[in-house]
Amino acid sequence: MPEPSLKPLRPDRFGFAEAQHLLQRAGFGGTPQQIQALAELGLDRAVEFIVDYQRIGREPVPADAFDRDIMRPADAEERTELRQARARGDEAVLEAFRMERQRRQQLDRQQFAALQRWWMKRIIETPAPLEEKMTLFWHGHFATAYRPIEDSYHLFMQNRLFREHAVGSFRSLVHGIIRDPAMLAYLNNNQNNRRRPNENLARELMELFTLGEGNVYTEQDIREAARALTGYTFDDDDFIFREGQHDSGEKTLFGRRGQWNGADLVELILSNAVVAEFICSKLYRYFVSDAAEGWSRDARSFVQRLAGRFRDAKFEIAPVLKAIFRSEHFYDGVNRAAQIKSPVQLAVQLVRQLHTPVRSLDTLVQACAMMGQDLFQPPSVKGWDGGRAWINTSTLFVRQNLAVYLLTGRRPGGTAWERDGAEFDAMPLLDPVLRGTAGSGTQDVCAYLLRTLLGRPPADPRLRQVEAFVDACGGRFDNQVLIGVLTLITALPEYQLC
Amino acid sequence: MHDTTGHADRQYSRRIFLQQGLTFFSLTATAPLFIDRTALAIAGPMSSLLSSRPGVPEDRVLVVVQLGGGNDGLNTVIPFGAPEYYRMRPGLAIPEPGRGGAGNAAALAIDQSRGLGLHPNMAPFKELMDDGVASIVQGVGYPNPNRSHFASMDIWHTADTSGRGVGWLGRYFDNCCAGAPDPDAAISIGRTAPLAMIGQTQQPVSFETAELFRWAGAELDPRLAGTYDGITRHEMPATGAAGAPDAIDPQLAFLTRTTLDAQISSDRIRAAVAKRPLAEWPRGALADQLRLVSAMIRDGLATRVYYVSLGGFDTHANQTGQHANLLGQLATSLRAFHRELRAQGNSGRVLTMVFSEFGRRVAQNASGGTDHGTAAPMYLVGDMVRPGLLGTHPSMSGLEQGDLVHTVDFRHVYASVLAHWMKADAAKVLGGRFEPAQILRA
Numbered sequence: 001m002p003e004p005s006l007k008p009l010r011p012d013r014f015g016f017a018e019a020q021h022l023l024q025r026a027g028f029g030g031t032p033q034q035i036q037a038l039a040e041l042g043l044d045r046a047v048e049f050i051v052d053y054q055r056i057g058r059e060p061v062p063a064d065a066f067d068r069d070i071m072r073p074a075d076a077e078e079r080t081e082l083r084q085a086r087a088r089g090d091e092a093v094l095e096a097f098r099m100e101r102q103r104r105q106q107l108d109r110q111q112f113a114a115l116q117r118w119w120m121k122r123i124i125e126t127p128a129p130l131e132e133k134m135t136l137f138w139h140g141h142f143a144t145a146y147r148p149i150e151d152s153y154h155l156f157m158q159n160r161l162f163r164e165h166a167v168g169s170f171r172s173l174v175h176g177i178i179r180d181p182a183m184l185a186y187l188n189n190n191q192n193n194r195r196r197p198n199e200n201l202a203r204e205l206m207e208l209f210t211l212g213e214g215n216v217y218t219e220q221d222i223r224e225a226a227r228a229l230t231g232y233t234f235d236d237d238d239f240i241f242r243e244g245q246h247d248s249g250e251k252t253l254f255g256r257r258g259q260w261n262g263a264d265l266v267e268l269i270l271s272n273a274v275v276a277e278f279i280c281s282k283l284y285r286y287f288v289s290d291a292a293e294g295w296s297r298d299a300r301s302f303v304q305r306l307a308g309r310f311r312d313a314k315f316e317i318a319p320v321l322k323a324i325f326r327s328e329h330f331y332d333g334v335n336r337a338a339q340i341k342s343p344v345q346l347a348v349q350l351v352r353q354l355h356t357p358v359r360s361l362d363t364l365v366q367a368c369a370m371m372g373q374d375l376f377q378p379p380s381v382k383g384w385d386g387g388r389a390w391i392n393t394s395t396l397f398v399r400q401n402l403a404v405y406l407l408t409g410r411r412p413g414g415t416a417w418e419r420d421g422a423e424f425d426a427m428p429l430l431d432p433v434l435r436g437t438a439g440s441g442t443q444d445v446c447a448y449l450l451r452t453l454l455g456r457p458p459a460d461p462r463l464r465q466v467e468a469f470v471d472a473c474g475g476r477f478d479n480q481v482l483i484g485v486l487t488l489i490t491a492l493p494e495y496q497l498c
Numbered sequence: 499m500h501d502t503t504g505h506a507d508r509q510y511s512r513r514i515f516l517q518q519g520l521t522f523f524s525l526t527a528t529a530p531l532f533i534d535r536t537a538l539a540i541a542g543p544m545s546s547l548l549s550s551r552p553g554v555p556e557d558r559v560l561v562v563v564q565l566g567g568g569n570d571g572l573n574t575v576i577p578f579g580a581p582e583y584y585r586m587r588p589g590l591a592i593p594e595p596g597r598g599g600a601g602n603a604a605a606l607a608i609d610q611s612r613g614l615g616l617h618p619n620m621a622p623f624k625e626l627m628d629d630g631v632a633s634i635v636q637g638v639g640y641p642n643p644n645r646s647h648f649a650s651m652d653i654w655h656t657a658d659t660s661g662r663g664v665g666w667l668g669r670y671f672d673n674c675c676a677g678a679p680d681p682d683a684a685i686s687i688g689r690t691a692p693l694a695m696i697g698q699t700q701q702p703v704s705f706e707t708a709e710l711f712r713w714a715g716a717e718l719d720p721r722l723a724g725t726y727d728g729i730t731r732h733e734m735p736a737t738g739a740a741g742a743p744d745a746i747d748p749q750l751a752f753l754t755r756t757t758l759d760a761q762i763s764s765d766r767i768r769a770a771v772a773k774r775p776l777a778e779w780p781r782g783a784l785a786d787q788l789r790l791v792s793a794m795i796r797d798g799l800a801t802r803v804y805y806v807s808l809g810g811f812d813t814h815a816n817q818t819g820q821h822a823n824l825l826g827q828l829a830t831s832l833r834a835f836h837r838e839l840r841a842q843g844n845s846g847r848v849l850t851m852v853f854s855e856f857g858r859r860v861a862q863n864a865s866g867g868t869d870h871g872t873a874a875p876m877y878l879v880g881d882m883v884r885p886g887l888l889g890t891h892p893s894m895s896g897l898e899q900g901d902l903v904h905t906v907d908f909r910h911v912y913a914s915v916l917a918h919w920m921k922a923d924a925a926k927v928l929g930g931r932f933e934p935a936q937i938l939r940a
Binding site (some may be wrong): 396 | 645729747
């Protein structure tokens with residue numbers, strides 16, 4: 001049978017609700033006007049518009065956007081001075097070096113905070129949301145955290161790597177990641193040399209980045225892979241291959257003997273069919289369904305087909321994403337409004353969908369951290385679990401209160417968060433319904449808001465509650481009442497889904 | 499993730515163990531025998547039996563107090579018997595007992611023969627020690643100490659000398675309650691959850707004050723508060739994608755349930771906090787946090803681990819007054835917390851553990867302060883602790899690059915907390931075997 005489960009959606013089925021689903025999953029949602037415009041493109045052109053974003057003029061990310069020298073290593077002169085001070089036990093000089101290092105670390109933390117704000121701003125403002133969404137995907141996949149490496153510029157470089165190959169070649173990405181200073185430091189490959197091999201990168205490269213836990217590889221393969229990666233390290237901001245530290249001896253990987261190096265290792269790993277399934281199942285969880293209740297047979301077969309497409313496309317990502325976004329399965333009722341928004345999704349979607357003021361990027365970054373998604377700071381090399389792991393009683397309040405903050409500028413309790421006092425004019429949200437013919441009574445307006453903001457109708461009693469609030473306010477939608485309604489809608493359990 | 503350190507550390511702990519002998523570590527992990535006493539102290543023993551989860555000691559609570567910035571251990575536990583102390587800290591040293599002067603109070607002797615005392619503002623803590631419910635674990639650190647706040651804090655939080663991975667308490671929860679993380683099992687008071695509490699599946703609940711653990715929209719308009727209540731307080735049939743009220747949507751059902759839980763927890767916590775405490779409480783950030791924790795313990799929340807913190811210990815300049823104030827806050831808060839728990843009948847089931855990411859350099863600096871150092875004491879409070887001065891004070895003459903050499907690795911203390919108090923598999927949680935330090939009563 002010819003790929004039944006990758007079957008595309010019938011073009012005439014692609015309407016407002018479908019475009020809304022596409023824009024939420026492949027991006028961070030949008031205003032009703034943006035959704036309508038996407039719907040009018042039709043399925044194929046809409047998908048191309050989203051995936052082939054290189055055609056869209058977007059802000060470049062120049063390598064010098066951040067200072068690369070804050071955490072530079074000591075130069076030859078400084079090293080000599082330090083060595084001599086140690087030899088003669090000169091505490092004053094050693095202390096001065098320590099203080100200088102502390103000063104630089106402090107500066108780097110400031111740059112790190114700026115880096116977090118920069119990415120948040122870009123995600124909010126980009127005309128190419130899929131670029132950010134895929135960059136975030138790779139960040140969670142090749143998870144690297146600031147704290148143990150303490151070099152903000154290296155994380156910025158890594159972000160550029162993810163960005164460069166965001167919808168491009170997975171093969172290039174894997175080759176890039178074993179040469180990426182942030183990753184090399186995070187997984188200790190800078191300490192991996194032929195005399196004392198360090199298996200950390202070798203293990204995660206197979207277990208978390210390409211093959212999946214326990215698939216295909218053995219513990220022996222990991223030891224051999226670690227040998228292949230010896231000498232892969234960095235000097236300041238550049239990858240270097242230290243030949244003297246590299247174990248050039250013969251290794252056996254997946255049963256094949258040779259004098260394998262890191263590049264060979266990547267090719268040998270990618271020759272395993274399971275790589276495509278592993279990556280496609282992660283893409284599926286990210287874009288289609290987090291499979292909270294386990295994998296359905298449909299889902300499994302869909303992933304199988306996707307993996308076939310991925311192999312045929314020689315590990316190019318864009319064809320896989322197009323197959324997903326065109327498929328009938330993607331738009332199936334069970335996959336709509338069924339995914340728990342990540343903290344970044346929630347925060348950015350609030351702004352992009354409602355056009356609230358951004359108020360404070362710092363606050364948005366911090367709110368995401370409070371909700372469990374600290375950018376450039378995943379909890380471990382496994383990245384973020386996502387799905388229901390985002391939700392507990394305290395993160396739920398933060399989620400609701402972040403919406404209150406963006407809508408009103410009020411912080412809960414009025415303590416630590418920034419207040420900018422910017423008024424949010426919500427009325428343009430109602431333009432389509434007030435100008436349209438659908439009626440502008442309380443019920444019509446509430447129904448319209450819920451439909452466009454939730455992508456699904458809420459339980460009836462909840463709808464009645466919202467309507468009753470409007471009636472209690474005199475039944476008229478002015479800006480204040482509308483903002484009140486929006487605080488309620490964004491507090492609904494339904495609003496956590498996309 | 500652990501291959502960089504495991505081997506060396508194991509060797510290391512073995513060496514320490516041999517040095518310390520049986521005074522501090524024991525070969526057999528003997529369970530403390532105060533369980534009966536604890537059971538009697540619980541107001542409603544049935545409730546804890548009913549909520550019991552296999553492998554989780556429902557009635558035992560751990561409270562972690564983090565002193566951020568690096569508390570100066572040498573000006574907390576004063577080595578007044580060591581001439582080096584007075585030589586290297588001419589402007590900062592606390593006078594030995596009996597030698598104090600106006601505006602320069604002397605140390606409070608706790609071990610005259612070994613020449614050890616406490617900072618005068620630690621008097622309330624000394625009271626607890628005299629009552630047999632508090633202890634000081636001396637010289638706690640780890641090999642190759644890192645003097646970066648960030649890095650060292652992560653090492654303490656992950657219990658891994660590379661500072662990588664998830665938190666040690668998070669791993670405890672991942673191990674003990676795999677698959678079914680309890681939403682209220684871990685509560686941290688603060689803006690974001692500390693790394694220590696974050697596991698691969700465990701996500702702690704965290705909030706700064708009870709007032710912030712609620713929907714902010716309620717403050718905007720009373721009508722909003724009422725509507726919000728109407729929306730969230732009822733568990734209603736989740737609507738499916740088709741809008742049919744009877745269609746079960748598991749994601750929505752989960753969210754609806756958690757929204758309701760959040761409301762209940764919020765009500766409960768705010769009501770608990772509104773109750774008049776049983777003891778006198780001082781003012782201050784730490785006291786406020788511990789009072790909040792005591793209120794939740796009193797209310798019988800199923801929480802196993804609470805986490806609070808006090809910052810400001812990074813005393814690089816003009817340390818004397820600043821540090822004295824912080825220690826006063828720490829000691830009075832801990833005493834109030836213990837008195838409150840005792841009045842509640844809970845002091846036998848709550849172990850409080852205080853740590854900081856590092857101590858400070860032995861020599862004072864040119865600004866009347868101290869720079870980042872290494873080993874420092876930990877402090878424990880609770881009816882179950884082996885009271886007094888535990889372990890060995892680091893040598894004041896055998897410094898390494900001007901810093902103290904630790905006499906016990908903090909993971910031995912964690913191991914004891916995990917194995918003897920939380921009844922967990924410490925080796926599994928810590929990713930290696932560490933002999934539990936003898937910090938609890940046998």
